[in-house]
Amino acid sequence: MTLLTGLSAFPITPADAEGRVDPGALRVLLARLVGSGVDSIGLLGSTGTYAYLSRAERRRALETALDATAGRVPLLVGVGALRTDEAVRLAQDAKGMGAAAGLLAPVSYTPLTDDEVFEHFATVARESGLPLCIYDNPGTTHFRFGPDLVGRLARVPGIVAVKSPAPEPEGVAAHLAALRAAVPEGFPLGYSGDWHAAEALIAGGDAWYSVVAGLFPEAGLAILRAVRAGDAAEARRLDARMRPLWDLFRAFSSLRVVYACADLMGLCHAAPPRPILPLPEAARQRVAGALRALDLS
Template identity: 40%
Template sequence: MDFTGLIAYPVTPFSADGSISHDALSGLVEGLATSGVDAITVLGSSGSFAYLDRAERSAVARTAIEAVGGRLPVAVGISSVGTREVLDAAVDAQAAGASGLVLSPVSYVPLTDDEVKTQVRAVCAATDLPVCLYNNPGTTQFDYSLQVVAELSVLPEVVAFKDTAADAATFNARHAALSALVPGVLSHGVSGDLLMMTGEIAADAWHSGPAALLPVHYARLRSAVVAGDQHEVDRVRHVLAPLVDHVAGLRKISGLHLLARACGVAAGDPRPPLLPSPGSELRELGRLLDVLESEFGDD
């Protein structure tokens, strides 16, 4: 797995009693397998990895991989507060048949460069799966420097970097600088749906939670951006960006569960302590979805 193209990060659906709804998860990822996305990653932030125990995470990975049935690569998020738990997750993901791993430097105490490099090397020693490093400083309080990424990219297992930035210009500048630092091939993908909605970042990959619920529209926008078709970029952005912007204004994870409900996906409410987004937001999400479908429903 090379972590290129459009990579969808589905929510983990929950039943009313808070247990994982494996039937709903199977249906969601099976639909993604024929939706136009290039790969799927379960147990990312969108997938509530932080609120699941080891057995639940392993079961989610197995359910998703079995449902996709080899039609697309399925990566598994292995982030955790402790390195021991990270390594357990990596071993479990490989046993489940994962195509790759996604790792962010999660910790109660923000990590140092040396601590992050030590953890990544430990993961690469424990598995031969391709690894995507994830820069999520807003959550982890660790911001990957490009020099650290370049140093870790010499590890054969490290094939990708999921990155973010304050704006499109900053991301594109980081992309150019990283390309000059890395001697080999490394997919430098963008995380942050508002960055994607600018239409100014092609990157090697788009990593997105909402794309798992709106895959056809995200695929349409990415294709237009990569092709340099500004007319199509503007056309899609005009109706997709307001919806994505509204979801971004909701609470993380909870907002995606509400969007799933608006899309007719039985994802349930997020697991406590997270509370669901207000049901009053559902009407606006429905309206924005109607606008989107009215523009592209006949295409």
């Protein structure tokens, strides 16, 4: 089992209104993950609001997580930034501190070309020495990776995996086949987007980068284990059971919904960074209902 396969759990990063990370609250969340059986923790992913935190606060979050996990779960750390030099510094920080790998998204303001994204990734890999997972997340970066670019990047030393948004179930086999044809053998192909992840795993995806597992690792692990046992029917049954939560993720974004979950469960009372607002009360009540229905609260 290589590092970037299996289930990677993405927690939120509790912080105050000024963007200062709360190490105590982060430890509470990480304690649910350490020893749960997840294959890695995706610290400072999009759900971990990396884009909204300063370099110093990102260091503080990683320091906290390294201490809380004590080597028992590898840490995959978001190192994306708008500027290439800043992403290099963040990746150097993560490497120097002891992260297992970095998650690099092509964060953009001016839309980027394929060649610009290639140079950005190659520079961060080369200058940091941190193994990198390509973070393909057009919903936030507005950059679309084609198989050709993924294939070019997969041959850059230090670029070790890719995380793609899971397509609609009827398209996932073709997506996987196109990527497999483009990358070297054994290059792990993983998926995010919890509501389509079960089908992506059944189709042969190597990893699930999961928001739900950041709070409820068992819910993710149960689905992953059913797939690994060859029991697609059981995986689909477990996935269908989660549909009330998936529907809320799709309606309000998984980020806003997991902040509400953590608050409703009394795990931490952090709000997402403004301008992102906490869910309005009516939506929050729907989240509370889903947690009760799923026996997750």
